Amino acid sequence: MGKRTAYPDEASLTRSSAVLVGQGLRRTFGSGATEVHALDGVDIEVPAGAITVVRGPSGSGKTTLLNLLGGLDRPSAGRVLLDDGRVLSELAEKEVLAVRRQRIGYVFQSFGLVPVLSAAENVEVPLRLQKVAVGERTERVEQALAMVGLERHAKQRPYELSGGQQQRVGIARALVSRPDILIADEPTGQLDSETGALVMDLLARVTHEQQIASVVSTHDPVLMGRADQVVQLQDGRRVAPDADR
Numbered sequence: 173m174g175k176r177t178a179y180p181d182e183a184s185l186t187r188s189s190a191v192l193v194g195q196g197l198r199r200t201f202g203s204g205a206t207e208v209h210a211l212d213g214v215d216i217e218v219p220a221g222a223i224t225v226v227r228g229p230s231g232s233g234k235t236t237l238l239n240l241l242g243g244l245d246r247p248s249a250g251r252v253l254l255d256d257g258r259v260l261s262e263l264a265e266k267e268v269l270a271v272r273r274q275r276i277g278y279v280f281q282s283f284g285l286v287p288v289l290s291a292a293e294n295v296e297v298p299l300r301l302q303k304v305a306v307g308e309r310t311e312r313v314e315q316a317l318a319m320v321g322l323e324r325h326a327k328q329r330p331y332e333l334s335g336g337q338q339q340r341v342g343i344a345r346a347l348v349s350r351p352d353i354l355i356a357d358e359p360t361g362q363l364d365s366e367t368g369a370l371v372m373d374l375l376a377r378v379t380h381e382q383q384i385a386s387v388v389s390t391h392d393p394v395l396m397g398r399a400d401q402v403v404q405l406q407d408g409r410r411v412a413p414d415a416d417r
């Protein structure tokens with residue numbers, strides 16, 4: 173394990189049962205006349221066993237926030253704390269990579285599946301990266317596909333699956349490494365509303381059953397019903413959630 177970076181609020185983080193905490197998160201892109209404040213001082217606590225929905229109009233900073241919480245980008249100011257006492261946003265790149273592989277699953281709007289691989293092979297990718305032995309890999313891939321109801325589609329390639337099925341493969345791939353944090357950026361953005369609602373139901377079920385700390389971005393108000401917590405962004409700042417839940 174890497175070195176622990178102590179921070180003064182460790183006790184309060186444990187008490188609040190938050191798995192991830194963002195404090196005063198700022199992210200600036202560019203400089204001078206082209207400077208953009210994508211995030212401008214956002215605080216967020218992400219608890220286990222709950223879906224935190226990040227919503228806001230296009231350009232409000234949702235993707236930027238999810239990238240910071242998921243260790244895919246670093247803040248210009250502020251920090252991201254983990255419940256083990258480490259500061260994710262200040263770890264060395266190698267340690268961030270280890271946290272990402274061991275603790276975080278990612279689901280993408282465009283599914284991110286490898287077209288030449290079958291559903292099962294796509295789900296297997298993270299386990300190969302973790303060098304999990306072949307026997308265990310097969311078992312865990314089967315379990316993950318069963319969890320999303322796709323056990324009969326293991327051999328099919330992405331182009332042979334519907335959009336909703338492809339996203340379920342994406343969710344199985346995110347969960348196969350048994351993460352305790354799930355980052356899903358507009359996971360229903362390419363799905364029709366009925367399929368999107370089913371995918372959100374699936375995310376809610378696994379989040380609650382497996383006590384995962386899930387962060388899901390969307391600008392679809394219909395999906396708010398699945399949120400345990402809503403974080404509303406406007407121009408890179410956190411504002412009171414809209415009343416249309």
Ligand SMILES: Nc1ncnc2c1ncn2[C@@H]1O[C@H](COP(=O)(O)OP(=O)(O)OP(=O)(O)O)[C@@H](O)[C@H]1O
Nearest residue numbers: 201202208209210229230231232233234235236237
């Ligand atoms: N790499 C980058 N370089 C420059 N500007 C960026 C970069 N990434 C994001 N931005 C800007 O930061 C702001 C927030 O972008 P972000 O993608 O986080 O918003 P969003 O709420 O996810 O939008 P959408 O709903 O359209 O995906 C936007 O003004 C965007 O143009």
